[in-house]
Amino acid sequence: MWRNTRQGWGLVSITFHWVSAVTIIGLFILGWWMTGLGYFDPWYNRAPWWHRSFGMLLLFVTLLRVLWRLFQPTPVAQGSRIERLAAHIGHITLYVLLLTVMISGYLISTARGRGISVFNWLEVPALVSHLPNQASIAGEIHWYSALALMLLAAGHALAALKHHFFDRHDTFIRMLNPARTRRH
Amino acid sequence: MFKKAALATAIGAVSLAAASQVLAADYIVDTEGQHAFIQFKINHLGYSYILGNFEEFEGRFHYDADDLEASSVEMEVQVNSLNSNHAERDRHFLSDDFLSADEYPTATFVSTGFEPTGDDEGVLTGDFTLKGETREIEMPVTLMGEGEDPWGNYRAGFEGSTTLTLADFGIDMSDFPEVMHELELYVTFEGVRQ
Numbered sequence: 001m002w003r004n005t006r007q008g009w010g011l012v013s014i015t016f017h018w019v020s021a022v023t024i025i026g027l028f029i030l031g032w033w034m035t036g037l038g039y040f041d042p043w044y045n046r047a048p049w050w051h052r053s054f055g056m057l058l059l060f061v062t063l064l065r066v067l068w069r070l071f072q073p074t075p076v077a078q079g080s081r082i083e084r085l086a087a088h089i090g091h092i093t094l095y096v097l098l099l100t101v102m103i104s105g106y107l108i109s110t111a112r113g114r115g116i117s118v119f120n121w122l123e124v125p126a127l128v129s130h131l132p133n134q135a136s137i138a139g140e141i142h143w144y145s146a147l148a149l150m151l152l153a154a155g156h157a158l159a160a161l162k163h164h165f166f167d168r169h170d171t172f173i174r175m176l177n178p179a180r181t182r183r184h
Numbered sequence: 185m186f187k188k189a190a191l192a193t194a195i196g197a198v199s200l201a202a203a204s205q206v207l208a209a210d211y212i213v214d215t216e217g218q219h220a221f222i223q224f225k226i227n228h229l230g231y232s233y234i235l236g237n238f239e240e241f242e243g244r245f246h247y248d249a250d251d252l253e254a255s256s257v258e259m260e261v262q263v264n265s266l267n268s269n270h271a272e273r274d275r276h277f278l279s280d281d282f283l284s285a286d287e288y289p290t291a292t293f294v295s296t297g298f299e300p301t302g303d304d305e306g307v308l309t310g311d312f313t314l315k316g317e318t319r320e321i322e323m324p325v326t327l328m329g330e331g332e333d334p335w336g337n338y339r340a341g342f343e344g345s346t347t348l349t350l351a352d353f354g355i356d357m358s359d360f361p362e363v364m365h366e367l368e369l370y371v372t373f374e375g376v377r378q
Contacts, residue, residue, distance in 0.1 A: 039359065039360070040359075108271060108272065109271055109272060110271065111271035111274075111275075112267065112269060112270060112271040114271065133264050134271070135274055135275035136264065136275055136278055136279075136285070
């Protein structure tokens with residue numbers, strides 16, 4: 001139920017996946033919208049505060065998620081050899097892009113040595129600061145890696161729908177239903 | 185033969201002396217010891233000022249107390265070294281909304297004239313280039329002092345400030361209150377005589 005098996009994803013992995021999915025898409029839309037706000041908009045400071053706070057929270061969650069993924073069984077991939085290879089590369093790239101987006105975002109705000117407040121509950125300290133041109137370069141990386149992540153995530157979603165409707169195997173269903181861990 | 189050689193040596197000695205006299209008035213701005221600051225001050229919404237400075241620049245100047253009209257200054261500033269103690273604001277300043285630092289990475293000042301106005305005071309005129317726009321600006325400057333330093337060099341130090349209208353340099357401030365359309369530039373540095 002909670003843990004993964006070779007047959008399916010447990011509830012912990014399923015929760016990680018969907019909480020991340022919603023947060024990532026939400027952060028992308030929020031980020032897109034807030035960078036277009038005018039200086040005198042009431043959300044000009046507030047929106048980035050939410051964006052940074054949720055982003056840092058997602059970073060913690062993702063680190064836990066990666067640990068969980070590494071120390072739990074992975075359900076057996078389905079489909080042809082080439083499909084399985086493509087899926088594997090795709091999933092690793094999703095993780096890499098996700099970490100790139102979050103780390104580059106962190107590096108923008110901490111470029112001058114100031115930490116990042118997470119909902120004013122706690123402050124994530126600035127570990128890497130004062131690199132030449134740090135905020136601008138991290139900003140470019142943040143935008144392009146976020147864009148790449150969105151495109152790849154769209155491909156990921158399309159692939160899931162293909163498995164469900166065309167291939168008719170349970171790759172998509174098992175990311176929804178932890179009961180699949182008990183089959184066979 | 186001997187005479188010629190002696191003459192040549194004498195001429196050489198004289199011209200060397202002349203050269204060292206010219207050199208005696210050339211200074212390099214002490215960015216190594218960081219006795220040099222380029223600071224800006226711009227109003228924020230009429231409530232306070234934003235202060236910031238440029239961390240990377242280099243410059244040289246010619247200064248001779250006996251020949252003030254011959255004074256000259258050259259400075260080159262790395263725009264993306266701007267620091268206002270707020271990473272995201274700095275990034276905004278450097279973006280296409282304001283300075284377009286990617287496209288115009290340096291700002292320069294090259295003096296074209298100097299007019300003494302009193303004891304240790306004068307007005308420096310020169311071409312200031314920012315965001316690709318070159319404008320003639322005037323900057324009143326003061327000689328703060330000159331003399332031997334404790335480490336075997338000779339120094340001369342100055343300060344000066346001027347007000348820039350940002351629109352002159354292609355920086356559109358029309359969305360912001362009138363008080364934010366101008367910026368005060370303050371420069372102070374020591375030069376080490378070469």
